[in-house]
Amino acid sequence: MQVSGKCLCGAVHYSGQAEPQFQVKCYCTDCRKSSASGHAAMMGVAREAITIGGEVKEFLSKADSGTEVTRAFCPSCGTGIYSKNAAMPHMIFLRAATLDDPEAFSPQMVVYASRAPGWDAVNFAGPKFDEMPPRG
Ligand SMILES: [Zn+2]
Numbered sequence: 697m698q699v700s701g702k703c704l705c706g707a708v709h710y711s712g713q714a715e716p717q718f719q720v721k722c723y724c725t726d727c728r729k730s731s732a733s734g735h736a737a738m739m740g741v742a743r744e745a746i747t748i749g750g751e752v753k754e755f756l757s758k759a760d761s762g763t764e765v766t767r768a769f770c771p772s773c774g775t776g777i778y779s780k781n782a783a784m785p786h787m788i789f790l791r792a793a794t795l796d797d798p799e800a801f802s803p804q805m806v807v808y809a810s811r812a813p814g815w816d817a818v819n820f821a822g823p824k825f826d827e828m829p830p831r832g
């Protein structure tokens with residue numbers, strides 16, 4: 697499918713022909729803070745399928761799992777654009793909130809559901825995990 701999106705000011709944009717491989721809503725503390733919301737919604741696609749236009753700023757931190765997560769945001773408007781996970785080097789996780797068509801995102805699971813704040817309660821019929829599900 698055609699995937700495209702941009703930040704609030706439009707300085708950072710992305711597009712590509714990609715099949716979503718991993719679509720997730722994450723309620724972990726880092727996602728909550730970096731998204732300035734109760735959770736982050738992310739669409740994982742093959743990294744090489746996506747072309748990023750414009751200048752992003754990246755922030756690297758260690759996730760609970762011990763892996764390094766790099767989050768990229770627009771330096772002008774602050775919109776989070778994507779994240780990358782050192783444990784999944786061939787993937788890029790686009791912030792679903794930045795998609796030109798937000799309905800193109802279809803979450804498959806919720807992770808770190810145990811950390812959802814009361815004002816952003818998990819409302820999802822599919823699989824929910826208290827933390828990160830085991831990989832495989
Ligand atoms: Zn921007």
Ligand SMILES: [Zn+2]
Nearest residue numbers: 722723724727
């Ligand atoms: Zn998270």
